[in-house]
Structures are given as structure tokens and as C-alpha cells.
Amino acid sequence: MISLRDCIEYLHLTPEEIDAIAEHAHVAPIVAAEMAAYLVENADGERHIQRMILDDIMHAAAAGDSGRVEQLTAVLKHFVATHPDLG
Helix, strand or coil: CCCHHHHHHHHCCCHHHHHHHHHHHCCCHHHHHHHHHHHHCCCCHHHHHHHHHHHHHHHHHHCCCHHHHHHHHHHHHHHHHHCHHHC
């Protein structure tokens, strides 16, 4: 059986990046991993994931959740650093 962890490792994403996608799309992490698999194979997919994380940051900021803003900012920095086409 393939686990969520297996899926995440295959995608070369972190669990936190998958969690950000799940939060943005209001889906379970395994569904977010499936979405990410589709997105990373498409030309603008990585930019779309970046936008999702940015949207999550804006929502957390609007809600006054500075801790979540900090966490998501770290997720975004890692995502951009590991996906050089975004730079």
C-alpha cells in the first residue's frame, strides 16, 4: 500500500507544502498530494502552488494568526528555494 508519506516523497515536496495545499483547497492531505502531483507536471503548476501558499499567508494575516503566517512564510521560502524556476 502506498502511504501519504510515499506520495509526498515522490513529489519532492514537504509535508508542510502538502498541508498548505490542503488548507487552501479545503481537502484532505492525500487529495492535496494528488492535486500537487498534477500541478508539478504542468507548466504553471509550481506557480499555482506558490500562489496557494501566498493566499494561505494572506488569509492567516487577515485572521491575525501571526504564528501561522510565520509557518507558512517558512514553507513558501523553502518551496521557492527548491523550485528554481520560480525565482
